[in-house]
Amino acid sequence: MKTLISVLSVSAILSTSLFAETVKTSEQNMQQERMQTQKEVQNRFRAMNTDQLLEQQKIMAQDRDRTRDRDRDQLHKELQNRYRTMTQEQKRKFDQSPSENRMQQETRQGSGSGMHGGGKGGH
Numbered sequence: 001m002k003t004l005i006s007v008l009s010v011s012a013i014l015s016t017s018l019f020a021e022t023v024k025t026s027e028q029n030m031q032q033e034r035m036q037t038q039k040e041v042q043n044r045f046r047a048m049n050t051d052q053l054l055e056q057q058k059i060m061a062q063d064r065d066r067t068r069d070r071d072r073d074q075l076h077k078e079l080q081n082r083y084r085t086m087t088q089e090q091k092r093k094f095d096q097s098p099s100e101n102r103m104q105q106e107t108r109q110g111s112g113s114g115m116h117g118g119g120k121g122g123h
Contacts, residue, residue: 045078
């Protein structure tokens with residue numbers, strides 16, 4: 001009888017341990033998939049020229065229900081990285097675009113000068 005209880009106890013401990021390891025592996029796989037997806041989005045945006053990015057930003061702003069926050073954030077970051085090399089027309093389009101990122105930054109920061117000086121929030 002004691003042997004049976006010992007065997008059942010060991011079996012329960014092993015299955016609990018195996019389950020915990022399976023959950024951990026599953027979480028790691030999901031994290032790797034998220035990172036891979038984010039890299040693919042970054043590469044897609046990096047491959048676009050600035051005018052294409054500005055058009056994509058306009059489309060995403062119009063269709064917020066179908067675009068993911070992560071994608072909009074990544075697009076905005078890519079445009080921020082290119083801000084110094086934009087033409088005046090591109091800067092105007094970027095500055096006038098209804099960006100959730102900019103609205104969120106204004107809410108957090110108040111209306112101070114941003115990364116590019118003057119204006120609303122930080123671009």
